[in-house]
Every structure is written in C-alpha cells, then in structure tokens.
Amino acid sequence: MNRAFFLTGTDTGVGKTLIAAALLGAAAARGLRALGMKPVAAGGDEDIAALIAAGSVAAPRELTNPYLLGEPLSPHLAARRDGVSIDVEHLARCCEALRQRADFLIVEGAGGFRVPLTETLDGADLAARLGLPLILVVGLRLGCLNHALLTEEAIRARGLPLAGWVANQVVPKMACVEENVATLRARIDAPLLGFVPHQAAPDAARIAALLELPS
Numbered sequence: 054m055n056r057a058f059f060l061t062g063t064d065t066g067v068g069k070t071l072i073a074a075a076l077l078g079a080a081a082a083r084g085l086r087a088l089g090m091k092p093v094a095a096g097g098d099e100d101i102a103a104l105i106a107a108g109s110v111a112a113p114r115e116l117t118n119p120y121l122l123g124e125p126l127s128p129h130l131a132a133r134r135d136g137v138s139i140d141v142e143h144l145a146r147c148c149e150a151l152r153q154r155a156d157f158l159i160v161e162g163a164g165g166f167r168v169p170l171t172e173t174l175d176g177a178d179l180a181a182r183l184g185l186p187l188i189l190v191v192g193l194r195l196g197c198l199n200h201a202l203l204t205e206e207a208i209r210a211r212g213l214p215l216a217g218w219v220a221n222q223v224v225p226k227m228a229c230v231e232e233n234v235a236t237l238r239a240r241i242d243a244p245l246l247g248f249v250p251h252q253a254a255p256d257a258a259r260i261a262a263l264l265e266l267p268s
C-alpha cells in the first residue's frame with residue numbers, strides 16, 4: 054500500500070499542520086511508514102518540524118521542505134524577496150522521491166488552495182501537477198461554509214479527487230457548530246474524516262483518535 058494526499062485548507066491558520074500531524078501519527082500507529090512534506094514554507098520551519106515529529110521515517114530535509122522562505126508572506130512574494138524561483142517540477146520530483154520512502158505521505162499546501170506560488174502558478178496548479186487526492190481541512194468559524202464550498206469547487210474544477218474533509222473548530226466558541234457541519238456534509242461529496250472540537254491544548258496524538266484515515 055502506498056497512499057499519498059495533498060492536504061489543503063479553507064485558509065491559513067485553520068489547523069492544516071495539526072490535522073496533518075494527527076493523520077501521520079494515526080498512520081504511524083498502524084505500522085505504516087508515515088511521512089509529511091511541506092513543499093513551500095514562508096517565515097518559519099514550525100510546520101515541517103511538526104510533520105517530521107509526527108512521521109515515522111526519516112527523509113532529507115531537501116525533500117520534505119524544498120523551499121523555506123524568509124518572510125511570512127504569500128509564497129510568491131516571500132520568494133521574490135528572497136530572490137528564489139519556486140519550481141513546481143522540482144517539487145514534483147521531491148514528492149515522487151518521498152513516495153518511494155513512505156506508505157502514507159501527506160503534502161501540506163501553503164495557505165489556502167489558490168495561494169500564489171509564482172508569478173503564474175498557484176497551490177491548485179501544484180496539487181494538479183502532483184495529481185494527489187485532496188484532504189480539505191475546514192476551519193470552523195463564521196464564513197467557513199463559503200470558503201469550504203469555494204475550495205471544493207476549485208478542487209473539482211481541476212478534476213482532482215477529494216478523499217475527505219475534516220471539520221476543525223479553530224475558535225473556542227461558535228454558534229450552530231453542528232448545523233454548520235451538517236450543512237457541509239450535505240453539500241460536500243466526500244467523506245467527513247472527523248470533527249475536531251476546539252482544544253484547550255492541541256495535541257496531535259489526541260486528535261488522531263477523532264479522525265479516520267482517508268482511503
């Protein structure tokens with residue numbers, strides 16, 4: 054078995070890294086060789102550190118995080134400031150090399166699905182180039198229904214399969230949480246992998262118990 058997924062979210066800061074780490078931990082606990090990849094990080098290496106900590110096999114950092122940009126900006130702007138040009142073909146080769154080393158690979162996108170990566174390409178182009186099934190993390194808060202449905206539409210428009218979505222409550226209090234999740238369940242044509250309530254102290258291992266692994 055060799056499964057790989059591109060994990061995207063409704064926005065930045067919606068729990069992509071936390072959910073990716075939880076899924077990697079769940080896969081590792083089942084004895085799978087679990088690996089995370091962060092193709093492009095801007096303004097810090099916390100994401101790749103969390104993915105490495107959650108995975109169960111080692112891989113060179115040049116493969117797991119090919120681009121680490123200096124400033125916390127949209128990748129195309131951070132890359133411009135660093136004088137770097139992001140090469141999607143290079144990312145595809147790194148992803149392929151990681152797939153050889155893993156049974157379960159999660160590629161965490163930067164920001165939301167259509168965040169610009171270069172002057173002409175964006176996260177959706179990268180997902181399409183990698184050709185992986187998507188996992189969508191919906192950060193439950195006011196406005197998330199629109200963001201989730203737009204993201205699903207953009208995924209479908211590229212002909213990519215949506216392996217599942219996660220309802221992640223990023224705010225401590227939200228009115229009508231269940232109704233919001235039910236609304237998305239009725240409209241998103243993919244399995245809900247789990248509902249994660251707001252956590253006082255987020256812990257990927259604990260969250261893993263709330264999630265199903267995508268198939």
Ligand SMILES: Nc1ncnc2c1ncn2[C@@H]1O[C@H](COP(=O)(O)OP(=O)(O)O)[C@@H](O)[C@H]1O
Pocket residue numbers: 062064065066067068069070071072221222223249250251252253255
């Ligand atoms: N369900 C949750 N409950 C509480 N805090 C959360 C939850 N999900 C995410 N967070 C917190 O929100 C912040 C952003 O999460 P992160 O996984 O880094 O998002 P992203 O990768 O989408 O930018 C982190 O501090 C994380 O611990």
Ligand SMILES: [Mg+2]
Pocket residue numbers: 069070071100161
């Ligand atoms: Mg992240």
